[in-house]
Amino acid sequence: MQTLKDKVILITGANRGIGKSLVKSSLEKGARKIYATSRDLSKMPNFGDERVVTLELDITDNAQILKIAEQTKDVEVLINNAGILSQGNVLEGEISAVENDMKVNYYGTINMMRAFAPTLEKNAPSKIVNIVSIVAYSPLPSLAGYSASKTALYSATLSVRTELVKKGVTVHAINPGAIDTDMNKGSEWDMPAPDGIATIILDKVEAGELDIVPDEMGLGMFNAWKEAPSKLAEMFSNMYHGE
Template identity: 65%
Template sequence: MQIFKDKVILITGANRGIGRALVDALLNNEAGKIYATCRNLSTMPVFDDSRVVPLFLDITDDQQIARIAAATQDTEILINNAGVLSAGNILDGDLSGMDNDMNVNYLGTIKMMRAFAPILRKNKPSKMINIVSIAAYSPLPSIAGYAASKAALFSATQSVRIELAKEGVAVYAVNPGAIDTDMNKGSDWDMPDPDSIALKILEYISKGKLDIVPDEMGQGMYNIWREDPSKLAKIFSDLYYAENTN
């Protein structure tokens, strides 16, 4: 995957899950420099590689985004991975949790896209990669606020792709299913590990695939949705009521 060789890459939420796995995968694919950002640097793994530059960043904070953008003007690939998940349905769930999901997953990522679009235009050909979620298609009521924030991000990603299409910036949407990360801790689903998923993501990007579903579970959900959205809704309806009767 030579397209990552010597590239300067910024990853949000790089301290765990898919973000951490992407750092490792990119190092193994000869990335030149990786700005690894997160909200709490004490949780950042020791990558033991001089190419990794850890940076503190809360993507909901305008001033921090501006500071990081000013300090990373050489960024050629932006990976918007930072995200949160608050459990709860629409009618009875905690609104503060839904608000946090939307502020981080949607508005925070939009702020990053806006701040880094000029940098990526300057450093073209370049890439903007948004880690969204298969939940953008999947109406599971128990994580409805999260799903809504990811659906909004998926829509925004498609719009930005069109905006930047003629400016040398390729925009990717990655929609994983359930992955074995801290976000899904406690789930009894059979989930792939983030390291294998990170490699799949890089493989698809290297092939120029703009809409990426990197795992079998996600691909299954996406294929059902593409055939008939009501079929996927039925699957999640059955799952939801099964969970609430056990």
């Protein structure tokens, strides 16, 4: 088991939701230093621990990514958590919303992996942990742009896993179902809080699991997909049509 104790971890979108919980959980696991990044530092909570170093980072700004990568050459675990979700189907949804989901969730995250790969190779054994989504396995049509961006990200995650496997960098994909964060504001689903989910994610990363579904709802969806991809597609079709 490769634990996170004494590791240097960088987390994107660390000011709220799952990212904020991943910072707290990394502290509990004994990380040596945590670069908690956010596109607006005025929104960053006070984690009350000197091991947390806050940095401004918008993952759609590649110049900023390269600058931060230059300043953080001790990173051993890169957690790509930042993401956005837009509502809308393929046929009638706003194209600009589809583009934005791709810009943040796909291009932003692959630019992070590209910028940090040399550091992670130098500091191996090291890790990339990408927060993807269960919709990487099958699209939820009401979130078509988001689903496409996460499917693209999952594909890139699997590519990079193979590209780095011989270089001592392990690449994990986290595919949650639904977690109780701002992203799901207004939903009536019974969802787990992000703190417990962050701990499950990091426990499974430490255990070396590569494809991680950390919540019950996500697991139900994942198991349906494993039985037959059409089963998950049918579940999502029923949700889309309100059945």
